[in-house]
Amino acid sequence: MKINENVSLKDLNTFGVAANTKYLCEITNLQDIEALFEWRSKHNLPALLLGGGSNLLFKNDFEGLIAKVCLSGKDIAEEDDEAVYVSAAGGENWHEFVRWTIDKGFAGLENLSLIPGCVGAAPIQNIGAYGVELSNTLHSLQAVNLDNGDILEFDNELCKFGYRESFFKSQALDKLLITSVTFRLPKKPEWHINYAGLREALEGEVLTADVISQAVISERQRKLPDPAQIGNAGSFFKNPVLKVSEFESLKSEHGELPGFPQNHNHEVKTSAGWLIDQCGWKGHRVGDAGVSDKHALVLVNHGNATGTELWQIAEDIIASVEDKFGITLEPEPRVIK
Ligand SMILES: Cc1cc2nc3c(=O)[nH]c(=O)nc-3n(C[C@H](O)[C@H](O)[C@H](O)COP(=O)(O)OP(=O)(O)OC[C@H]3O[C@@H](n4cnc5c(N)ncnc54)[C@H](O)[C@@H]3O)c2cc1C
Structure with missing residues (x-):
């Protein structure tokens, strides 16, 4: 396993933050995993696994080893x-990978x-969109295990999936x-199209996975x-999940507050984007760090923002939403201090 020193992470995180890592390596096979396991046991430094870097914010330089997972291959395992x-x-x-399954005729x-x-990062926060989560189809x-080298198998239940949550x-x-x-992937597909935007876009269409x-x-x-x-x-904050009574009390003050019943009507998920928008953040910019003018939930780097500058905006948003609505927003990406 080749380890490079003092490498820029600018092209390795979708925020385009120009932090550096002390060490960087690529994991392309089992031998590389063994070498990573050994490196971790010998060095008293942090080691971070990296996929596409699309759910990370590097606040500072990383004083350890970043291992970019490059394991490749896909197949039909069974039918x-x-x-x-x-x-x-x-x-x-x-x-x-998604497109590969669709091109093969699977839904x-x-x-x-x-x-x-990357595929390996998708279970970490149980990725979800348009009414579907990874946990719906993950078998x-x-x-x-990077502490002892054991190879482990997890079924769906062991993954302990929740909303943007998992055992991992x-x-x-990092373990x-x-x-x-x-x-x-079931042979009799069940379509999930009851999601605002999608439903309208698909009106009158013959439904297939590709469509x-x-x-x-x-x-x-x-x-x-x-x-x-x-x-x-992407979305910088999770959508808050409230008790029904909390939601109703807020709704009586803010009639437009969106709500989506969860867990058999015991809780209500509301929209973090709506809350942030109500506090006037959309399009806000300080230097090169800002909030998208398309979507209040997305923090953006206009060019040379640092992780610390982006995190400052996140903290200011959290404080203002807390002040106006009494709700504490939680970041969705992992913030590397
Ligand atoms: C424009 C945009 C839109 C997005 N839309 C959505 C969306 O609709 N829904 C959604 O859920 N997310 C969304 N995201 C977030 C992101 O795409 C997902 O969380 C994605 O799964 C992260 O994958 P990654 O490979 O980039 O992970 P990284 O950012 O590289 O890593 C994320 C975490 O996974 C760990 N990790 C990475 N690979 C492995 C591995 N092989 N084994 C163990 N741990 C690992 C890392 O250490 C880190 O903790 C969006 C992001 C962007 C930029």
């Missing part, structure tokens, strides 16, 4: 009367089209390297700033 099982290695590009991942990043995954995020961050993920995927792609391109044009990490 029975009801479903096909498809697998992809942790370093595969997520969207290319189930279409709503998750165009989410940036199992393989991971290597809450209890095993398990996800090497491959297997999905169960839905194309509609999702157009909606995302219309709504979200493209990291290739302007640095960002």
Whole structure:
């Protein structure tokens, strides 16, 4: 495993923040994983796994080893009367994998089209979009324990998925390297199109995975700033999930507050974007750090913003939403201090 020293991360995170890492290596096979395991046991420095860098904010330079997961390969693992099982290695590009399944005639991942990043990172925050989460189709995954080299298999239940949550995020961050993920894609597809924007775009269409995927792609391109044009990490805050009584009390003061019932009507998810917009943040800019003028939930780097400058805006947003609505927003990307 080759380790490079003092490398810029600018092209390795979608915010385009110009932090440096002390060491950088690539994980392309099992030997590299063993070498990473050994490196971790010998050095008293942090080690961070990296996919596409689309859910990270580097506040400062990273004083340790960043291991970019580049494991590749995808195949049809199994098939029975009801479903096909498809697998992809942790370093595969997520969207290319989704499109590969659709081109093979399989359905189930279409709503998750165009989410940036790699397959191995997708379970970390249980990626979700347009009413579907990864947990709906994830069958199992393989991971290597970086503390002892053991190879582990997790079924869907063991992953302990929640809204932008998983076992890997809450209890095993940086300890398990996800090497491959297997999905169960039912042969009788169930379409999920009851999501504002998607429903309208698909009116009158004959539904197929490809048609839905194309509609999702157009909606995302219309709504979200493209990291290739302007640095960002997608939604910067999670949508708050409130108790019904909390939601109703806020709704009585703010009639337009959006609400989506959750967990059999015990809770209500509201829109972080709406809350931020009400505080007047859309299009706000300080130097090169700012809030997208397309979407209040997206922080943007207009060019040379530092992680600290972007984080300052995030903290100011959290304070103002707390002040106006009494809700504490939680960041969705991982902030590396
Ligand atoms: C424009 C844009 C739109 C987005 N839209 C969505 C959306 O609709 N829904 C959504 O859920 N997310 C969205 N995101 C966030 C992001 O795309 C996802 O969280 C994605 O899964 C991150 O993948 P990544 O490979 O870039 O992970 P990284 O940012 O590289 O890493 C994220 C975390 O995963 C860990 N990690 C990475 N690879 C591995 C591995 N192989 N094993 C173990 N740990 C690993 C890292 O250490 C880190 O903690 C969006 C981001 C952008 C920029």
